[in-house]
Amino acid sequence: MMAYGTKQPEWRGEVVPIAWSPRAFHIKKLLTDEECEHIKHIARDKLTSSDVVNTQTGKSEKSDVRTSTGTFFDKDFDEVVTAVEERVAMVTMLPKANQEGLQVLKYVDGQKYEPHHDYFHDDYNKRPENGGQRVVTVLMYLATPEEGGETVFPNVDESLRVSGEGWSDCARQGLAHKPVKGDALMFYSLTPDGKEDIHSLHGSCPTTKGEKWSATLWIHVDAFGQDASYQLNKWKGCADRHENCPYWAGIGECDKNPGYMHSACKLSCKRCDPAKDKEKEAGVQGAAAVAGQAAAAA
Numbered sequence: 134m135m136a137y138g139t140k141q142p143e144w145r146g147e148v149v150p151i152a153w154s155p156r157a158f159h160i161k162k163l164l165t166d167e168e169c170e171h172i173k174h175i176a177r178d179k180l181t182s183s184d185v186v187n188t189q190t191g192k193s194e195k196s197d198v199r200t201s202t203g204t205f206f207d208k209d210f211d212e213v214v215t216a217v218e219e220r221v222a223m224v225t226m227l228p229k230a231n232q233e234g235l236q237v238l239k240y241v242d243g244q245k246y247e248p249h250h251d252y253f254h255d256d257y258n259k260r261p262e263n264g265g266q267r268v269v270t271v272l273m274y275l276a277t278p279e280e281g282g283e284t285v286f287p288n289v290d291e292s293l294r295v296s297g298e299g300w301s302d303c304a305r306q307g308l309a310h311k312p313v314k315g316d317a318l319m320f321y322s323l324t325p326d327g328k329e330d331i332h333s334l335h336g337s338c339p340t341t342k343g344e345k346w347s348a349t350l351w352i353h354v355d356a357f358g359q360d361a362s363y364q365l366n367k368w369k370g371c372a373d374r375h376e377n378c379p380y381w382a383g384i385g386e387c388d389k390n391p392g393y394m395h396s397a398c399k400l401s402c403k404r405c406d407p408a409k410d411k412e413k414e415a416g417v418q419g420a421a422a423v424a425g426q427a428a429a430a431a
């Protein structure tokens with residue numbers, strides 16, 4: 134059990150390991166009752182039927198594998214959403230810039246989400262401007278359903294399967310976790326050495342009585358969306374944007390991990406020429422000076 138009580142006095146929850154394959158943790162009391170109610174309130178009028186990502190094209194589309202309704206929020210949508218995003222950054226020890234916007238889902242009357250991986254199978258969604266691959270998911274429960282709605286991991290060792298009364302048939306197909314309002318489930322889509330973890334296959338069992346509400350934050354290996362554009366633009370020239378680039382390049386990462394390295398470590402991977410960059414910059418400044426003189430003369 135990990136407690137953050139002494140280092141993070143503002144948060145009194147706990148992180149309890151559930152399994153190591155997949156790497157999954159139960160986060161107790163991540164959200165307050167008021168935060169759960171607030172997020173449901175702002176989501177309620179925006180819910181539409183949920184889409185899935187086509188693994189071939191990377192585009193969103195409707196599908197029978199996911200029958201819930203849901204909606205997305207921009208980052209920092211309001212004070213409560215910002216507070217939740219910051220708490221998740223603290224607990225996962227990954228920057229808020231690497232998070233996607235919050236997704237809220239509602240399941241009733243047997244609605245479910247068939248098992249799937251959260252990591253991307255296509256190149257488009259894991260391009261550097263998108264923060265690369267998803268590394269971890271934090272699934273926050275905003276309500277406690279009366280029956281069903283467990284999050285299930287079917288691709289696990291037999292010994293991890295749940296059994297007995299109190300679990301739905303679907304949950305008994307694997308390692309399962311019951312949604313409890315305010316708690317969260319955190320699991321990694323990548324193994325510690327950065328490979329896609331097939332054991333992170335997971336789904337939502339049918340919610341057969343009551344309502345299940347969840348709020349998901351997917352966290353990437355690098356900055357996502359606007360945060361990524363900002364960082365990439367900041368380093369548009371022939372430069373590295375991480376201090377470890379020379380080291381990574383030295384151990385062969387430019388060839389092993391070109392998707393990230395060729396964009397983030399352009400200089401160390403020799404993907405550009407700093408001398409040409411300087412010439413280009415001088416050219417732009419020279420042109421600006423000439424334009425300035427012309428304007429002054431006019």
Ligand SMILES: O=C(O)CCC(=O)C(=O)O
Pocket residue numbers: 238246251272282283284285335336337338347349
């Ligand atoms: O709601 C759940 O338990 C699962 C949700 C899920 O799998 C997802 O949003 O990727």
